[in-house]
Amino acid sequence: MTALATIMVFGQTTVTFSSISSAFRDLRLVAVGNTNAGVGSPGLQFNNDTTYGNYQNLTLRGDGSSATSRASTNAGIYPDLGGGDLWNSTTVGTCTWDILDYSATNKQKAVLSRLNSPSSNVTANAHRWSSTAAISTITVRLASGAGFGNYSTFTLYGIPA
Amino acid sequence: MAITKIAQVNVGAGGASSISFSSIPGIYTDLRLIVSSRISSVGTSIFQLIINGDNSTSAQSTVTLEGNGAGSIASISNSSIVYFANLGHVPGTDTGESTFNNAVIYIPNYSYWTNKAISVDTVTENNGATAYQGIYAGLRADTTAITSLTIQGQGNTLAQYSSATLYGISNTGATGATVS
Numbered sequence: 392m393t394a395l396a397t398i399m400v401f402g403q404t405t406v407t408f409s410s411i412s413s414a415f416r417d418l419r420l421v422a423v424g425n426t427n428a429g430v431g432s433p434g435l436q437f438n439n440d441t442t443y444g445n446y447q448n449l450t451l452r453g454d455g456s457s458a459t460s461r462a463s464t465n466a467g468i469y470p471d472l473g474g475g476d477l478w479n480s481t482t483v484g485t486c487t488w489d490i491l492d493y494s495a496t497n498k499q500k501a502v503l504s505r506l507n508s509p510s511s512n513v514t515a516n517a518h519r520w521s522s523t524a525a526i527s528t529i530t531v532r533l534a535s536g537a538g539f540g541n542y543s544t545f546t547l548y549g550i551p552a
Numbered sequence: 553m554a555i556t557k558i559a560q561v562n563v564g565a566g567g568a569s570s571i572s573f574s575s576i577p578g579i580y581t582d583l584r585l586i587v588s589s590r591i592s593s594v595g596t597s598i599f600q601l602i603i604n605g606d607n608s609t610s611a612q613s614t615v616t617l618e619g620n621g622a623g624s625i626a627s628i629s630n631s632s633i634v635y636f637a638n639l640g641h642v643p644g645t646d647t648g649e650s651t652f653n654n655a656v657i658y659i660p661n662y663s664y665w666t667n668k669a670i671s672v673d674t675v676t677e678n679n680g681a682t683a684y685q686g687i688y689a690g691l692r693a694d695t696t697a698i699t700s701l702t703i704q705g706q707g708n709t710l711a712q713y714s715s716a717t718l719y720g721i722s723n724t725g726a727t728g729a730t731v732s
Contacts, residue, residue, distance in 0.1 A: 453687070485689075509613055
């Protein structure tokens with residue numbers, strides 16, 4: 392596993408990884424942080440594709456009192472919490488996304504993720520980006536549009552075949 | 553290479569009360585601990601994690617989601633707990649020969665000045681109708697760097713061939729993408 396890029400942010404609303412090397416088989420993106428105000432769920436968009444309907448998400452979620460499973464179509468790789476949110480401004484959360492076969496041009500893209508907010512939710516998710524384009528850009532943002540909390544960190548790793 | 557094996561512990565014939573890693577260097581970014589465990593007595597025990605030897609400060613909280621393969625699934629929230637006392641199950645001698653729990657514990661930014669978020673996934677093998685699979689979101693509300701990790705099975709002796717491997721994951725020297 393090789394570190395490709397890393398950043399610590401202070402209140403910005405998006406983090407963008409670009410010019411991603413195609414030399415690996417899979418990517419792993421690790422995020423640790425919170426919001427700078429309110430709540431929000433971190434998610435991904437690939438190659439600047441913001442088209443609603445191009446992303447499908449399947450979520451298994453525990454909220455501390457009940458377990459649910461939901462499926463949704465969205466404008467990005469987001470967990471579907473049925474209106475709830477993962478990250479908040481007071482508790483540090485974690486997110487890891489495994490983006491499989493990211494540079495292949497003969498298949499749509501599958502993503503597995505584990506998203507946690509220790510004060511509210513634990514989730515395991517499966518996602519699909521319905522494009523056969525190689526992924527060269529990944530944008531991370533909160534579904535609510537809020538900014539990331541200070542000292543939130545994002546690291547992209549390449550995993551070789 | 554971003555991932556480095558820091559240490560490995562293998563439980564011998566006499567068993568062990570726990571598996572510990574201490575003096576963990578702060579030179580990495582994240583920690584990844586992979587555990588395979590079994591207790592040497594009858595019954596199913598609870599998989600537990602203690603950080604920095606601290607089992608008295610109510611700094612831990614968790615949200616869990618667990619299923620048992622027999623139709624039961626539950627999510628539980630715990631706050632102000634003195635250590636991570638319930639992160640899955642550890643099989644005992646009545647679950648069949650050579651059946652072990654498998655757990656992956658991921659601790660990002662373990663040496664940072666911030667509170668520590670922990671992600672745990674566990675499964676328990678069992679040659680029977682009931683086995684456990686769980687995902688856990690944990691928080692240690694303490695800004696002290698993590699320098700030790702202890703795995704235990706709720707006071708039960710960990711059986712021979714239980715093992716744990718600690719890896720350090722580093723993001724230094726990153727190259728291959730641009731970030732903004």
